[in-house]
Amino acid sequence: MRSDDALEDALVRTSFRVMAVLTRIGSDHDLSLTQLRVLGLLRDRRPRMTELAAFLGLDKSTMSGLVERAERRGLVARGRSAEDRRAVDVFITPEGRELTDRVQEEIRAELAPFTDRLRADDRHLLTRLLDSLSDAATAHQAARGAAGTLPLGRA
Amino acid sequence: MRSDDALEDALVRTSFRVMAVLTRIGSDHDLSLTQLRVLGLLRDRRPRMTELAAFLGLDKSTMSGLVERAERRGLVARGRSAEDRRAVDVFITPEGRELTDRVQEEIRAELAPFTDRLRADDRHLLTRLLDSLSDAATAHQAARGAAGTLPLGRA
DNA sequence: TGAGTTTGGTTGGTAAGACAAACTATGTCA
DNA sequence: TGACATAGTTTGTCTTACCAACCAAACTCA
Numbered sequence: 001m002r003s004d005d006a007l008e009d010a011l012v013r014t015s016f017r018v019m020a021v022l023t024r025i026g027s028d029h030d031l032s033l034t035q036l037r038v039l040g041l042l043r044d045r046r047p048r049m050t051e052l053a054a055f056l057g058l059d060k061s062t063m064s065g066l067v068e069r070a071e072r073r074g075l076v077a078r079g080r081s082a083e084d085r086r087a088v089d090v091f092i093t094p095e096g097r098e099l100t101d102r103v104q105e106e107i108r109a110e111l112a113p114f115t116d117r118l119r120a121d122d123r124h125l126l127t128r129l130l131d132s133l134s135d136a137a138t139a140h141q142a143a144r145g146a147a148g149t150l151p152l153g154r155a
Numbered sequence: 156m157r158s159d160d161a162l163e164d165a166l167v168r169t170s171f172r173v174m175a176v177l178t179r180i181g182s183d184h185d186l187s188l189t190q191l192r193v194l195g196l197l198r199d200r201r202p203r204m205t206e207l208a209a210f211l212g213l214d215k216s217t218m219s220g221l222v223e224r225a226e227r228r229g230l231v232a233r234g235r236s237a238e239d240r241r242a243v244d245v246f247i248t249p250e251g252r253e254l255t256d257r258v259q260e261e262i263r264a265e266l267a268p269f270t271d272r273l274r275a276d277d278r279h280l281l282t283r284l285l286d287s288l289s290d291a292a293t294a295h296q297a298a299r300g301a302a303g304t305l306p307l308g309r310a
Numbered sequence: 311t312g313a314g315t316t317t318g319g320t321t322g323g324t325a326a327g328a329c330a331a332a333c334t335a336t337g338t339c340a
Numbered sequence: 341t342g343a344c345a346t347a348g349t350t351t352g353t354c355t356t357a358c359c360a361a362c363c364a365a366a367c368t369c370a
Binding site: 187213216217220239242 | 326327328329330331334335336337
Binding site: 203204205215216218219220223236239240241242243 | 346347348349350351
């Protein structure tokens with residue numbers, strides 16, 4: 001037990017708060033956290049099933065179901081790849097994109113009341129610190145060769 | 156779309172990272188995120204089923220199953236309340252406590268490599284900023300009368 | 311070239327997590 | 341006492357998630 005685990009604990013506490021917000025807003029639109037991540041990922045990518053599964057750290061069979069249900073709702077679609085006829089790539093539909101954008105706005109709006117309590121310079125500071133944390137995490141994962149478990153959008 | 160959503164985005168990104176760590180460590184011990192939260196909550200409380208459900212923002216029927224499985228594993232136990240014979244209160248067992256402590260240590264240890272990249276004064280700063288964010292969130296929730304959805308441990 | 315292997319995805323089975331509705335047992339109070 | 345409210349459980353359904361088995365296409369190399 002290190003003398004100061006305060007930062008680690010604060011990170012965990014904050015993360016649970018944020019996840020609670022995401023879960024609630026997601027469920028308002030019948031989207032699970034995982035589906036939120038899928039849609040976020042597809043905003044600027046058109047990956048194959050396996051890539052998508054690797055990004056999310058999920059089994060490919062899990063991806064099949066996830067994409068299946070999202071496709072039934074018209075949020076994403078599947079297309080056979082031209083080069084490799086075994087492969088299937090997944091992309092977001094206009095409806096999916098529209099929903100994703102709306103949800104993202106809601107999330108930001110829902111988080112803003114908290115972040116707005118900070119003074120402007122503190123907000124910038126916090127952003128910078130969180131970003132450098134994320135960079136450290138990315139470097140760390142890359143070093144281990146762990147592709148998986150990337151979060152929402154890019155990087 | 157506000158001009159700087161950078162902080163909100165950074166929070167979401169960071170939270171997904173942290174959750175990924177929690178999920179992985181949890182699953183190493185056959186514990187879901189929710190079970191982690193239950194155990195964390197029970198470390199210093201002995202609530203009733205309904206209270207527990209309210210804390211976690213879950214339906215009481217979900218709690219029944221959750222507690223049932225944890226009880227079968229010997230991590231928690233149920234006791235009929237003396238005052239109200241309908242009520243059931245839940246408490247952690249010594250095994251449960253031991254496991255919870257171990258998992259918490261692992262989580263801290265797993266997060267430390269990232270946080271350690273920050274300079275000491277940045278760490279303190281970040282802790283302070285996150286805590287004031289949490290306080291804002293607590294105040295906000297209290298104001299709305301929303302009891303639910305508290306995260307890990309206390310506060 | 312063609313048999314054997316690897317790779318990409320789906321299918322089927324199982325279990326947990328989550329909700330809603332129905333139900334049981336207790337408690338409250340007019 | 342009888343009507344209503346509260347605490348938990350049970351049952352049924354859906355989603356998420358895994359694993360193992362499977363099929364089809366692509367690769368490999370003897």
